[in-house]
Amino acid sequence: xxxxxxxxxxxxxxxxxxxxxxxxxxxxxxxxxxxxxxxxxxxxxxxxxxxxxxxxxxxxxxxxxxxxxxxxxxxxxxxxxxxxxxxxxxxxxxxxxxxxxxxxxxxxxxxxxxxxxxxxxxxxxxxxxxxxxxxxxxxxxxxxxxxxxxxxxxxxxxxxxxxxxxxxxxxxxxxxxxxxxxxxxxxxxxxxxxxxxxxxxxxxxxxxxxxxxxxxxxxxxxxxxxxxxxxxxxxxxxxxxxxxxxxxxxxxxxxxxxxxxxxxxxxxxxxxxxxxxxxxxxxxxxxxxxxxxxxxxxxxxxxxxxxxxxxx
Amino acid sequence: xxxxxxxxxxxxxxxxxxxxxxxxxxxxxxxxxxxxxxxxxxxxxxxxxxxxxxxxxxxxxxxxxxxxxxxxxxxxxxxxxxxxxxxxxxxxxxxxxxxxxxxxxxxxxxxxxxxxxxxxxxxxxxxxxxxxxxxxxxxxxxxxxxxxxxxxxxxxxxxxxxxxxxxxxxxxxxxxxxxxxxxxxxxxxxxxxxxxxxxxxxxxxxxxxxxxxxxxxxxxxxxxxxxxxxxxxxxxxxxxxxxxxxxxxxxxxxxxxxxxxxxxxxxxxxxxxxxxxxxxxxxxxxxxxxxxxxxxxxxxxxxxxxxxxxxx
Numbered sequence: 001x002x003x004x005x006x007x008x009x010x011x012x013x014x015x016x017x018x019x020x021x022x023x024x025x026x027x028x029x030x031x032x033x034x035x036x037x038x039x040x041x042x043x044x045x046x047x048x049x050x051x052x053x054x055x056x057x058x059x060x061x062x063x064x065x066x067x068x069x070x071x072x073x074x075x076x077x078x079x080x081x082x083x084x085x086x087x088x089x090x091x092x093x094x095x096x097x098x099x100x101x102x103x104x105x106x107x108x109x110x111x112x113x114x115x116x117x118x119x120x121x122x123x124x125x126x127x128x129x130x131x132x133x134x135x136x137x138x139x140x141x142x143x144x145x146x147x148x149x150x151x152x153x154x155x156x157x158x159x160x161x162x163x164x165x166x167x168x169x170x171x172x173x174x175x176x177x178x179x180x181x182x183x184x185x186x187x188x189x190x191x192x193x194x195x196x197x198x199x200x201x202x203x204x205x206x207x208x209x210x211x212x213x214x215x216x217x218x219x220x221x222x223x224x225x226x227x228x229x230x231x232x233x234x235x236x237x238x239x240x241x242x243x244x245x246x247x248x249x250x251x252x253x254x255x256x257x258x259x260x261x262x263x264x265x266x267x268x269x270x271x272x273x274x275x276x277x278x279x280x281x282x283x284x285x286x287x288x289x290x291x292x293x294x295x296x297x298x299x300x301x302x303x304x305x306x307x308x309x310x311x312x
Numbered sequence: 313x314x315x316x317x318x319x320x321x322x323x324x325x326x327x328x329x330x331x332x333x334x335x336x337x338x339x340x341x342x343x344x345x346x347x348x349x350x351x352x353x354x355x356x357x358x359x360x361x362x363x364x365x366x367x368x369x370x371x372x373x374x375x376x377x378x379x380x381x382x383x384x385x386x387x388x389x390x391x392x393x394x395x396x397x398x399x400x401x402x403x404x405x406x407x408x409x410x411x412x413x414x415x416x417x418x419x420x421x422x423x424x425x426x427x428x429x430x431x432x433x434x435x436x437x438x439x440x441x442x443x444x445x446x447x448x449x450x451x452x453x454x455x456x457x458x459x460x461x462x463x464x465x466x467x468x469x470x471x472x473x474x475x476x477x478x479x480x481x482x483x484x485x486x487x488x489x490x491x492x493x494x495x496x497x498x499x500x501x502x503x504x505x506x507x508x509x510x511x512x513x514x515x516x517x518x519x520x521x522x523x524x525x526x527x528x529x530x531x532x533x534x535x536x537x538x539x540x541x542x543x544x545x546x547x548x549x550x551x552x553x554x555x556x557x558x559x560x561x562x563x564x565x566x567x568x569x570x571x572x573x574x575x576x577x578x579x580x581x582x583x584x585x586x587x588x589x590x591x592x593x594x595x596x597x598x599x600x601x602x603x604x605x606x607x608x609x610x611x612x613x614x615x616x617x618x619x620x621x622x623x624x
Contacts, residue, residue: 025456025518026386026503027352027446036332037349040339041443042430043397049432074338085355085441118354118441120361125434129397129441131353134339144337191338206337 012100013114014107021115028115030081035135037080040071043129050168052126057098058105059168060128065103067193068132069110069172070253074191076142076181077134079110079174084117087127099128110174142181147188147207147258151282156274157254159196160224160246167251176274177255183273184266188258195248200256200280201288201303207258212289212298213247213280220246248304258282324412325426326419340427342393347447349392352383355441362480364438369410370417371480372440377415379505380444381422381484382565386503388454388493389446391422391486396429399439411440422486454493459500459519459570463594468586469566471508472536472558479563488586489567495585496578500570507560510615512568512592513600519570524601524610525559525592532558560616570594 021029030037044064046052052060065082072079084103088096096119107114112132156173173191180186190203196218204211224245256279267273283289289298333341342349356376358364364372377394384391396415400408408431419426424444468485485503492498502515508530516523536557568591579585595601601610 021453021455026383026501027350027389027444029387029448029453030349030351037342038339039342039393039395039428039443039445041395041397041428041441043399043432043439043441045399045432045434045436047436048434071338075341077339081351083351083353083443085353087355087357087439116351116353120355120357122357122360122437124357124359124436127355127399127439127441129353129355129430129439131351131395131443132339133351136341141333141341143333189338 008097012104014104015113028081028083030133034138036138036141038072038075038077038134038136038141039131040068041129041131042067042071043127045127046125055168057095058102060126061099061102062106063168064128064130065106065132066170066172067253068130069174070191070193072132072134073173073177074142074189074255075136076140076177076186076189077136078178079112079132079134081113081115081133082107083131084114085129086117086119087124088119088121089126090121090123092121095126140181142186142189142257144188144190144203144206147203147209147282148260149209149282149284150261151187151258152261152264152278153200153211153256153258153280153282154276155196155219155254155256155279156276157252158219158221158246159192159252159254160221160242160249161227162223162249162251164223164227166223170253172253173255179273180257183268184259184263186257186259190256192252192254192256193250195250195304196252196256196279197247197288197301198303203256203258204282204286204288207282210283210285210287210289211280212283212291213301214278214292215243215290216292217277217279218243218246219277224249320409324416326416327425340393340395342445346450348450348453350384350387350389350446350448350453351443352380353441353443354379354383355439357439358437367480369407370414372438373411373414374418375480376440376442377418377444378482378484379565380442381486382503382505384444384446385485385489386454386501386567387448388452388489388498388501389448390490391424391444391446393425393427393445394419395443396426397441398429398431399436400431400433401438402433402435404433407438452493454498454501454569456500456502456515456518459515459521459594460572461521461594461596462573463499463570464573464576464590465512465523465568465570465592465594466588467508467531467566467568467591468588469564470531470533470558471504471564471566472533472554472561473539474535474561474563476535476539478533478535482565484565485567491585492569495580496571496575498569498571502568504564504566504568505562507562507616508564508568508591509559509600509613513615515568515570516594516598516600519594522595522597522599522601523592524595524603525613526590526604527555527602528604529589529591530555530558531589536561
């Protein structure tokens with residue numbers, strides 16, 4: 001990139017006390033300490049994860065950072081820094097600034113530094129890759145494994161219809177994760193990127209147990225309801241379709257956590273504590289199951305989801 | 313990506329004791345400690361940094377990791393882990409395996425873990441982004457800043473003509489950096505990605521001093537000599553052209569370090585110690601200068617280089 005852009009980057013890029021050396025050298029230096037570091041990387045592509053023509057560079061950049069912060073939230077880590085690599089289409093000087101603007105604004109919201117990266121041009125479409133780095137007390141990061149039969153599954157927010165807009169504008173559940181982690185013991189956690197059904201089945205697989213989702217309790221978003229066709233046959237089919245969306249649209253970037261039932265009594269009754277919905281339980285029987293009441297027989301549930309790509 | 317590929321990834325991906333949790337969760341966990349972490353990220357693009365048709369996926373993947381390890385070497389960090397994000401062209405299942413193979417083989421050579429990432433498909437060309445993470449004793453990382461007037465500039469290897477092949481096959485100077493860092497005091501360092509002239513001018517700018525390169529001492533690679541046209545006018549013009557290549561071809565991925573002259577006496581006389589060439593000195597006068605003998609007047613030198621992109 002031209003050096004005026006690089007100078008502008010240096011001037012507008014946030015820093016943080018944990019970053020001993022930021023952009024401008026061969027690498028960045030993070031100050032070590034008694035904590036563990038959590039790192040996550042995702043690449044977002046024009047035409048796959050966003051439509052640049054429609055959303056613009058600022059929203060694309062913001063989303064590229066946001067999905068990675070959602071991964072840090074899923075592990076209860078405090079964001080510290082991020083590295084950003086960008087492949088720009090031709091003649092994209094203004095676009096580069098917009099992308100950076102979207103990233104920097106979200107970084108400021110969560111007080112994390114942008115500590116490195118790389119900007120290149122090519123004759124193809126926009127690709128943005130972000131690596132996010134966060135800190136967590138040693139040994140205290142949430143993992144997908146650790147869920148136990150009997151655990152209750154709690155979810156933030158609501159699900160479905162994210163492509164109507166939320167996938168670009170969501171606030172990663174970083175603050176919610178830190179508040180929850182400070183109040184109760186969490187056995188396992190995941191962020192919902194591909195759909196609550198498939199992501200709960202991933203938590204179950206990592207935890208070597210099964211999951212039974214309570215279909216009558218999945219919070220269905222207003223966007224999912226709006227997108228569902230009002231079938232001539234009546235309300236029921238329409239509602240079912242919105243539930244399908246909630247289960248499998250993906251890109252919700254909400255958190256699902258598994259906790260022992262005893263923890264439910266310890267949930268603080270405070271406006272500051274995030275609102276959580278019980279959406280199911282971990283069970284002995286492996287696989288993904290559904291029921292619409294606690295005493296109903298379990299039915300197999302297909303773990304469909306938005307599989308455009310999957311993080312390792 | 314299809315789940316068989318992801319399973320294969322999990323089975324073939326190297327791990328390391330510093331990585332408490334690797335691929336398969338929302339993020340990876342690095343065990344904290346008394347050390348600093350050095351992080352570097354670069355994205356490599358088909359048609360810009362490699363020609364996939366010509367070199368194949370294995371070489372492309374290897375290079376994507378190697379350029380980042382070169383950045384860690386430039387800061388004297390021991391590689392610990394890397395995250396890899398990939399945008400694949402259509403129908404690239406075999407390509408994905410080749411890229412991974414090239415990455416894994418180089419990772420094994422330097423005993424670093426691949427601790428996360430993301431693989432996606434799109435209708436465009438291959439893009440590979442790598443974030444490399446290394447450890448260094450707290451406060452001991454080499455930086456571009458810190459060079460002082462009077463310091464001697466030492467370089468590993470030789471320069472020029474890298475696009476003949478070395479840019480795909482070079483071994484990042486990780487071992488050399490660690491050996492040098494253990495033996496002598498280094499004031500400043502940089503890896504030569506864009507050309508020894510422009511990268512030395514970057515070291516000078518970061519160190520707030522100038523650099524005088526000894527043109528008669530720049531090690532010119534055999535590839536640069538081979539590429540230079542044998543001018544009808546005689547040997548001299550041909551040699552000059554090879555020197556130009558050495559100064560500005562870039563993609564050499566050699567190290568340039570600045571050390572006090574007194575350190576030269578401390579260079580171990582051992583086969584294990586890397587061979588270093590004195591290519592110039594840091595001077596009071598800002599800017600990039602050249603001379604062909606120590607007592608010659610300084611001439612301004614243009615910092616041309618391979619500017620396809622620049623790391624932040």
